[in-house]
Amino acid sequence: MAPFIEINEITKKFGDFIAVDNLSLSIEKGALFCLLGGSGCGKTTLLRMLAGLEAPSSGTIKIDGMDMHQVHPADRPVNYMFQNYALFPHMSVARNIGYGLRRAGISGAAYEERITEMLRLVRLEGFENRKPDQLSGGQKQRVALARALARNPKLLLLDEPLAALDKKLREDTQFELVNIQEKLGTTFVVVTHDQEEAMSLASDIGVMDAGRLVQVAAPKTLYEAPANQFIASFLGSVSFLPATITKIADGKVSATGSCDITALAREGISIGDDVICALRPEKITLSRGQAAGPNQLNVIIEEMGYLGAVTHVRARTKSGEMLKIMLSNRRRAEADFTWDEEVVASFDPKDAILLPAEAR
Amino acid sequence: MIRAVPRLFIILGLMGFALLYIPALVMMAFSFNAGKLASVWAGFSFKWYGALLQNDQLLAALSKSLLIAGIAASLSTLFGVFIAIAFVRFGKFKGRLLLSALASAPLVIPEVVMGLSLLLLFIAMENVLGWPAGRGLDTIIIAHATFGMCFAAVVIQARLRQFDRSLEEAAMDLGARQPYIFMTITLPIIAPAIISAWLLTFTLSFDDLVIASFVSGPGSSTLPIVIFSKVRLGVTPEINAIATLMIVTIAIGVIAGARLMRRNPR
Numbered sequence: 001m002a003p004f005i006e007i008n009e010i011t012k013k014f015g016d017f018i019a020v021d022n023l024s025l026s027i028e029k030g031a032l033f034c035l036l037g038g039s040g041c042g043k044t045t046l047l048r049m050l051a052g053l054e055a056p057s058s059g060t061i062k063i064d065g066m067d068m069h070q071v072h073p074a075d076r077p078v079n080y081m082f083q084n085y086a087l088f089p090h091m092s093v094a095r096n097i098g099y100g101l102r103r104a105g106i107s108g109a110a111y112e113e114r115i116t117e118m119l120r121l122v123r124l125e126g127f128e129n130r131k132p133d134q135l136s137g138g139q140k141q142r143v144a145l146a147r148a149l150a151r152n153p154k155l156l157l158l159d160e161p162l163a164a165l166d167k168k169l170r171e172d173t174q175f176e177l178v179n180i181q182e183k184l185g186t187t188f189v190v191v192t193h194d195q196e197e198a199m200s201l202a203s204d205i206g207v208m209d210a211g212r213l214v215q216v217a218a219p220k221t222l223y224e225a226p227a228n229q230f231i232a233s234f235l236g237s238v239s240f241l242p243a244t245i246t247k248i249a250d251g252k253v254s255a256t257g258s259c260d261i262t263a264l265a266r267e268g269i270s271i272g273d274d275v276i277c278a279l280r281p282e283k284i285t286l287s288r289g290q291a292a293g294p295n296q297l298n299v300i301i302e303e304m305g306y307l308g309a310v311t312h313v314r315a316r317t318k319s320g321e322m323l324k325i326m327l328s329n330r331r332r333a334e335a336d337f338t339w340d341e342e343v344v345a346s347f348d349p350k351d352a353i354l355l356p357a358e359a360r
Numbered sequence: 361m362i363r364a365v366p367r368l369f370i371i372l373g374l375m376g377f378a379l380l381y382i383p384a385l386v387m388m389a390f391s392f393n394a395g396k397l398a399s400v401w402a403g404f405s406f407k408w409y410g411a412l413l414q415n416d417q418l419l420a421a422l423s424k425s426l427l428i429a430g431i432a433a434s435l436s437t438l439f440g441v442f443i444a445i446a447f448v449r450f451g452k453f454k455g456r457l458l459l460s461a462l463a464s465a466p467l468v469i470p471e472v473v474m475g476l477s478l479l480l481l482f483i484a485m486e487n488v489l490g491w492p493a494g495r496g497l498d499t500i501i502i503a504h505a506t507f508g509m510c511f512a513a514v515v516i517q518a519r520l521r522q523f524d525r526s527l528e529e530a531a532m533d534l535g536a537r538q539p540y541i542f543m544t545i546t547l548p549i550i551a552p553a554i555i556s557a558w559l560l561t562f563t564l565s566f567d568d569l570v571i572a573s574f575v576s577g578p579g580s581s582t583l584p585i586v587i588f589s590k591v592r593l594g595v596t597p598e599i600n601a602i603a604t605l606m607i608v609t610i611a612i613g614v615i616a617g618a619r620l621m622r623r624n625p626r
Contacts, residue, residue: 053529073529088530104535151534
């Protein structure tokens with residue numbers, strides 16, 4: 001079966017600026033797909049092209065097998081939830097939700113019923129006659145969601161749906177959004193710059209940079225097996241150690257550079273390659289004296305920050321690389337290191353991520 | 361902490377306001393004067409307001425002024441909406457700068473110059489086209505609509521610039537198309553600016569003396585023209601009375617307009 005959304009070699013130029021650069025992407029039906037990237041990476045432009053609010057300079061978009069070229073935004077089986085919600089300020093909540101229903105030719109009892117149903121879905125019963133300026137940020141967000149879902153779209157596009165909410169509300173709303181998506185089975189495409197939001201919402205994430213898709217994968221894969229240094233440092237915290245491969249044997253790779261590293265072998269790596277070893281801070285342990293395992297680096301602790309549940313440590317290797325380490329304070333003694341102390345940093349070979357070295 | 365405003369500033373400020381409003385207040389007070397002399401108080405009376413109702417000349421001028429102001433304000437506002445949409449929505453088009461200069465020039469052109477040039481235009485048009493035949497209500501309306509249009513455009517443009525385009529995109533996304541979007545979303549949201557522009561252009565037209573005296577003809581004297589010509593023969597409390605009514609009318613218009621403009625739809 002063909003994927004639900006097929007984006008094929010799409011490019012969008014604004015004058016000389018290339019917002020989206022020859023991008024192809026398929027999204028399955030019923031997915032909660034997240035487009036993640038910094039500001040100006042083209043993610044919102046891509047979303048607007050799906051809605052028909054921008055016309056691509058070249059390339060094609062198919063939704064549910066239908067070519068969207070020449071299809072007016074009003075006629076697409078798609079609805080868009082704007083970042084600022086774009087609620088009509090002069091209309092009540094009910095009329096906001098009903099705006100699209102009227103256009104779809106729904107009236108009378110069916111109209112009232114659908115509005116009640118949507119209000120129940122977003123838990124805003126009793127707010128029918130409020131005006132948008134009488135609602136809190138979270139309520140506005142839910143009205144916007146109800147309005148966008150009222151026409152029962154095949155695809156819902158959400159532009160930074162949680163950005164305007166405060167932190168506490170964001171967490172609750174996040175789970176609610178996932179619940180609604182699961183309940184309705186509508187395909188959601190969410191744009192966000194917040195990596196935590198993307199990780200907790202999405203079934204799949206597409207990371208964008210400078211108008212291109214860098215990697216499309218499940219959140220766990222992105223974190224544990226990033227495709228390159230950009231992804232590794234964009235999602236979460238990471239330390240990089242440059243090295244050159246010296247030996248491949250028994251499913252293990254040895255590399256040497258500023259320090260000796262042993263990692264698991266993987267395809268596409270051969271002897272003599274320059275690589276970057278990426279290490280997640282929570283996967284490094286510190287100890288006094290020798291530790292178990294092949295990866296042992298002598299480091300000097302430069303900074304420590306005690307945060308209660310965890311302690312953040314910055315330590316420098318003999319050759320001058322900075323390592324970011326996160327110690328979990330499960331036992332009180334574990335954080336019992338001091339500044340300028342010489343300790344051994346160790347990590348499991350399977351936690352060493354080998355990335356191709358880039359000219360950066 | 362609010363710092364104490366120096367006393368001198370307060371005194372200067374109060375003097376400024378006094379200069380502005382005491383003359384008007386004195387005039388309004390004397391409109392209730394029982395005596396005939398405009399400068400000697402002889403007790404309270406409504407008699408000049410009564411006399412006003414008997415004065416056919418002033419009443420005729422008043423109704424002409426209201427008619428002119430009503431039609432001119434409506435035309436000004438209509439064209440003002442078109443100008444504002446052109447400037448705010450059409451982006452960069454050829455001659456945009458020129459048009460924008462042309463549209464705002466009447467805000468700074470001296471009224472005398474504008475009145476004279478309009479008079480010359482009407483005379484030339486009459487010679488070439490045979491219309492307008494002489495000067496009358498129609499020429500005053502055209503003149504007032506012309507300069508009012510620029511004021512209306514400025515007021516409506518300000519609102520339209522603030523207008524959040526994503527509202528129109530949301531309407532489109534929900535299945536609506538133009539002109540339905542304009543009628544259901546854009547127009548209701550900029551309506552306060554439109555009403556405010558109408559009130560502003562109405563008052564501008566209603567109290568215009570200079571331009572009207574250039575382009576008016578026999579039998580089409582507006583209220584300010586009649587008052588001005590009467591004052592030259594001496595101020596009567598009757599004039600005070602009608603001037604008071606004008607001030608009240610215009611004040612209501614201006615205050616209503618300002619309130620509407622301030623009302624934020626978000």
